[in-house]
Amino acid sequence: MEKILQGDKILLGVCYYPEHWDKSLWKNDLRRMKDHGLEAIRIAEFAWNLSEPREGNFNFDFFDGFLEEARAASMSVIFGTPTATPPAWLTHKYPEVLNARIDGALYRHGSRRHYNYNSRVYQELSARIVEKTAEHYGKHPAIIGWQIDNEVNCELDEFYSESDSAAFRKFLKDKYQNLPALNNAWGTVFWNQTYTDWEEVFVPRLTINASVNPHEVMDYIRFVSYSARKFVKMQSDIIKKYKKADDFITTNGMFSNLDNHLMVKESLDFFTFDSYPNFAYCLDQEPWVGSSGLKDRMWSRNLSRVRSVSKRFGIMEQQSGPNGWNTRMEAASPRPGQMSLWTMQSIAHGADYVSYFRWRTAPFGTEIYWHGILDYSNRDNRRLAELDNIHEKVTRIANAAGARYHAVFGVLEDYDNQWDVRLDAWHRRVHQISDEGLFAAAQLLHSPFDYVSLGDSADPAALPTPETLTRYPVLFYPHPTIMTAERAALLENYVKNGGILVLGCRSGYKDPNGHCPMEKLPGKLRDFCGADVVDFSFVPPDEKPINISWNGTEFEAAVFNDILEPIDGAEVLASYKNGWCAGKAALTMRSFGKGRVYYFGGTFSKDAAAVFIKNLKLDEPFRQTIEAPPSVEIALRDGRDAKFYFVLNYLN
């Protein structure tokens, strides 16, 4: 059996659902996969009933039979635990297992992911099916690894069942020990929300104007992440007891309200991503994914984030056909060449395993239009032919396996601020502009970068070492609204030792609870960043664009404007040119130690970000080797023995 992610070659695989097809098709399907270069399959992740058709009745005949075929075909198998789709008998008997809408209405059987992580019954029944499955198949020779659940937090990443409220209470007791501490953290003195008994505490519930206490929501998001991680770890711990020593454990997809870094650290050998760039071509996609016009190229941003989560990673589901449910997400077919392009995009960003979704299109069910490589008809088709071409290419670059993605700068991220963006409309407005703008500018200037995570402040072990940062000559940290003393110290040290740090507006005014301490802005960053934020405003909706000029280039300080005064010897590099803040400082720079800190009072829209990338000499690092238009992405994987350049042409 071929193994994956060993650093020795790049492998292709595919997702397969033996239960969707007559058994008579299995043998031919497996042979045909191998003939076309697919070396591994992922199976079983939605198949609880096949092993436990009634509560407590276990029967493994079905996958016993299939795995025997796989073994005979020398097909490597990744086996999925089935907890993403509880059986009808389960949710009907135990409705407490169901997730609920914020107003309490239960999500029911008929789709998927309608369970909550905190129901004790569901935890027990999930543990049992995982235990039975792992025990039965742990040593099976065809199996090379395990996938836990499927797309944790996909579809919905909010949980409002009664089980969740009970578990939230426990989570909060562990965190705060007593109610006064909780009341303080949640600022409940505002609007008289003080709790006097633990039983009064719930997950967020229906409120007027859908505005629950923001500090409660911050804890709630951390709780959702904790619940998901715990659910995954419970399964991982069980599987570890039974799996073969060098079989891996992973899960797939990358979703929100979830500390993926910590989940990987706690429970997984590596992360796998589900990459569907064709979402950019859904018919109701308006505006196109990325107002920047980057369309499928935006998925390079996702892949960069995956690389941050898991240095080694694979693609468990790589798009191979048009996508769509029967109810939504109607999408065009990938154009000729796009399947190749997206495969190479994944590999360019570090994936050493690429598994397509799915072998053959489902003939029934909600995903009837989520096309696989093959159409309903099973005939040879354009996509199968393209797979042959891909396989040929991948074979030629086997040595790229294990090679590191070459980044010329870093972008700092952390979970505190990611979660704050979720609950804070002010933060969200500036974040969205910069998150897209910085990525787009870097793409168009062929300036590859890494996301570098500072983790969640609630997890002190997540703080990276100074060395992790110093690998990057420049770090952007666009809008670290929430700042801690530890992170500020790390950043100060980075600069002192020669790093260049670039900050944007709205930095540093919140603590990890989401409170705004009585500090001059930008809070804990003010000690070394050289900027005093004396005033600020969203750009008024009736205002013309607010521009600034730096080194002779004029660009917009979009959406928000911090009004700065230089301190500690910082210099003003640019001022606002119009609006009521005309003449006030918009960009300061302080030389500090061996490094420099820039504080920019605006957001990193695509144009603004491009100016920073150019002025910091981060653009076109490959100019000596490759001359390419902006429409092309350039990526480099630095191998031990060779450099692998990926030049990806996104023009249709």
Next chain:
Amino acid sequence: MEKILQGDKILLGVCYYPEHWDKSLWKNDLRRMKDHGLEAIRIAEFAWNLSEPREGNFNFDFFDGFLEEARAASMSVIFGTPTATPPAWLTHKYPEVLNARIDGALYRHGSRRHYNYNSRVYQELSARIVEKTAEHYGKHPAIIGWQIDNEVNCELDEFYSESDSAAFRKFLKDKYQNLPALNNAWGTVFWNQTYTDWEEVFVPRLTINASVNPHEVMDYIRFVSYSARKFVKMQSDIIKKYKKADDFITTNGMFSNLDNHLMVKESLDFFTFDSYPNFAYCLDQEPWVGSSGLKDRMWSRNLSRVRSVSKRFGIMEQQSGPNGWNTRMEAASPRPGQMSLWTMQSIAHGADYVSYFRWRTAPFGTEIYWHGILDYSNRDNRRLAELDNIHEKVTRIANAAGARYHAVFGVLEDYDNQWDVRLDAWHRRVHQISDEGLFAAAQLLHSPFDYVSLGDSADPAALPTPETLTRYPVLFYPHPTIMTAERAALLENYVKNGGILVLGCRSGYKDPNGHCPMEKLPGKLRDFCGADVVDFSFVPPDEKPINISWNGTEFEAAVFNDILEPIDGAEVLASYKNGWCAGKAALTMRSFGKGRVYYFGGTFSKDAAAVFIKNLKLDEPFRQTIEAPPSVEIALRDGRDAKFYFVLNYLN
């Protein structure tokens, strides 16, 4: 008493609500109606309380009194059963009677149609009030016919009460006998939805992303149709026991999730429609009904469908004034002449009875702005004057009664695909374009057509005879996504015998359960249609219009493109001119037997449909007789002794 729909004359009538007015007004109202040419009235359809003010207390004094006035005035009466608005005492005592939202919240008293068809209590109480009413009034000399309920499935055509789940279970047991058969039909192996006990089966319920198993939804829609039909038949069976021999039974309006053809066959003497073309002038109508700009002229499409449902038909509610509820549907007043235009539109399409809604505008209630002929003030007005003019015209064309609408081609429809459109966003996108485009092109080219129904595949008796089809030299069947062997055979036979069949993209890939069998596309049509669909795509949202050229005319293959290869001797008539499918076949034609089959890989947008109509020589069939601009509709009713041309000018 005048009778209606006897084929001898065209009659006018009006809807009247004696309960809304002081009794002192009745005599004058009836006399004034007759003076203005109104020969029949529809009454009593929202008046349960007047006959059963408390449960089990029956009292017929009110309508006894009114019918005596009607008889004295020689006014023919159509009597409505009151089941569309259950009394407050009923729903308060029996909340199980209420319909529910998909999340379980009950729809309450305060509006109308808040009941479900499957509550046993409601069935019993409805049967009793119908029985008591029919028994009491069955032989009344003023009565000429009966209307069951009011606008069945209007307002809402989805039902989610507990009674519905219980009845759905029974419906499914009758259909499938056992759960394995149901599991197979619903493809429950997908996402582990397998049912192991009937009690686990429900009508669709709240799910994440509002995406219930599509095959379940297909059965559910059939179940809603079945429930509505059964409710109507229950009433019809009762009325038949008591009514006079030549009194008719009908119901009014034409709504979705309902097999109207079968309902008429099972329970009604004929169908009546409620025609409100002024919906095109609602202020929130955006874009105008019909992106084609046809506005009120779009109602000819509805009338053509009514003609398919019921060869003989009337208009129970014909718009006579501005429409609107107090909460919604604010609309302009009909312009001078529009009341005449719309009356003639109904008659042109085959209606021999036209009854206005309503005599005088309601002075209270939700429909306070649903104006009748008369205003609140009861004064003579513009609309009453227009009625006199209409009456004069109608009298002159009495001989048109019974004359058949002249169609030069047919458009095939069936319930399977109509219901699939409801649940399938992919199908819906192509259907909507062609449904409107084909109608609009035919209108503008003065090319009258009939809709020809193939019924529901679950009702084998619905399949029309070969002769029904051969009456049409050309049949369009734009997107028969669901195809059965029986229908394919019927179509093949039609072509073999000289018919011309035109198919559009996305044909034939589903079975009546909504599964996609492992067949080459277009599935069961592939045997004779001459086209092999080897690839396909929605037109990508970032793509320019995809054009094709046929016989020198260039037009768009909008929204979707099947990529064709000709087989069985078919020829390629046109290829895609741009996009990634450039050069691939877009339109094939196979001569087969005495006929021909066209397969078009796109949708019948207005421009595309016009090319087909012209190239198939279906345009301007009346060119020898009438020269008219596109803004005018031409219809012909072929009488035994004369031809009646209707030339309808929709220009304001």
Next chain:
Amino acid sequence: MEKILQGDKILLGVCYYPEHWDKSLWKNDLRRMKDHGLEAIRIAEFAWNLSEPREGNFNFDFFDGFLEEARAASMSVIFGTPTATPPAWLTHKYPEVLNARIDGALYRHGSRRHYNYNSRVYQELSARIVEKTAEHYGKHPAIIGWQIDNEVNCELDEFYSESDSAAFRKFLKDKYQNLPALNNAWGTVFWNQTYTDWEEVFVPRLTINASVNPHEVMDYIRFVSYSARKFVKMQSDIIKKYKKADDFITTNGMFSNLDNHLMVKESLDFFTFDSYPNFAYCLDQEPWVGSSGLKDRMWSRNLSRVRSVSKRFGIMEQQSGPNGWNTRMEAASPRPGQMSLWTMQSIAHGADYVSYFRWRTAPFGTEIYWHGILDYSNRDNRRLAELDNIHEKVTRIANAAGARYHAVFGVLEDYDNQWDVRLDAWHRRVHQISDEGLFAAAQLLHSPFDYVSLGDSADPAALPTPETLTRYPVLFYPHPTIMTAERAALLENYVKNGGILVLGCRSGYKDPNGHCPMEKLPGKLRDFCGADVVDFSFVPPDEKPINISWNGTEFEAAVFNDILEPIDGAEVLASYKNGWCAGKAALTMRSFGKGRVYYFGGTFSKDAAAVFIKNLKLDEPFRQTIEAPPSVEIALRDGRDAKFYFVLNYLN
């Protein structure tokens, strides 16, 4: 302690939340407020838990301590009752206290205003906390007045709890005595909605298409107003027992579904308003508040309405910084000078007390972005400097206190029509155009006016005296859809005695129940207004603008057109120039007694209203004194000894 609204000077104050800050800050905060000219503070309105941390446990230490500081600082205090935010212990123990969504889902703890006015438990616990508080603090020397609750009916002005249904039933029994009377008033014979038992009657509930019986809704809105007023009066009656003789009682904000005039008369010494003109600069404000482009200047309309409610009034919350919750209402910062502008706008319209919201921005909670004068940091800032400037100006115009706002015409309003607008989409469309158009035209022509309320017809005492009307040479009453005989007589008398009355389309066709009596339009106004409305229509959505020409000026009769015929010697001043009503009368004028009545068949859009204001010689009344562009508002307060002109420049 300074008192407010004594007519002797104009005072500034601020909202303060001692519970949000460490006690060590109190003394400095109070001193700093005084230093900057703030003479009074409003406190305690969201602080129930501080006095009753557990049910029945009362403890006044907290505010005892703070008030001692206030007294020592000679700071006047307005004390708020805490009923807008019930404690967690309360709503958890008594969920009946919660408000509900129309489908029955309860609004929960976690935000604010989640209670209903009709829960008996809540009334008892509210009465008790108010009684305990008033008893304890009634004689405190620092206190100068009381605020009841906070922003009554803010956030949500609809209540659907079970307590509300029970109270609604009682309200209706008091009003109608028996069900036949209720059935008649609600027109329940329409759609068979007749009630046969009081237990069948509820507040509006979930119905299909969200369309509850409109007459029921009318009574329901009156009931909501009644419930709110009763809740306020309950508190006012208690406070009166304990407060010092010359301390005042007020409440703040001006919200809908509430007869503010009657609330003031019953329970308050005067009204205070919360003025937030920066809502015009929210980022999701689309289109800008006021399609007229008046932005923050639109708040002069609100202030004019406050002046109608309460001749003497203050501003309890005057915007001092950018506004926003964490979840919504993201807004720009006030530009330099806007804080001054808005303060002067309030004073120009009659406010003699202006209290800013709030001293320092909340460091936590949902309103973390509802900035006060000071930022989180507490540093001196731009807004504090602007406050000094404001204080200096206000001191200079102390004599303006008590001076009357100078109006050159009046605009009639009443609660019947205000409530009808809420439930009637037809009425709403014409109301919105004229409500904004008339205000905007008057602003741009420097033509100051008063709103003059005719109250609610259910409160006969609300009808103003004839003298109240004759103070205005011209009265506009744009769309008095609901008209009573008493009001018609008052208007007829006004005209007879020399007044000029201007009416718009859709006048007079409803009674206070919302029924449309069998009368010629415009109903009770037809006797003297000189116009017979013989036909009418919304302007069709496919129509070009319908214009008329009066005295040589052409303007649009937008949205709706009554078609008129002059009667009783009236003359036609203008006719429709296009559309199907071309040539029909659009504007009539009847000289009657010493006065005149104009009936305009359209709406008072900005352009139409400007023509009326000019033709009636109401424009530029200050032209002898001040020459100013339209972008400037001019207001005059007529003092005993001096005239105070306010020239407000809204240009940014």
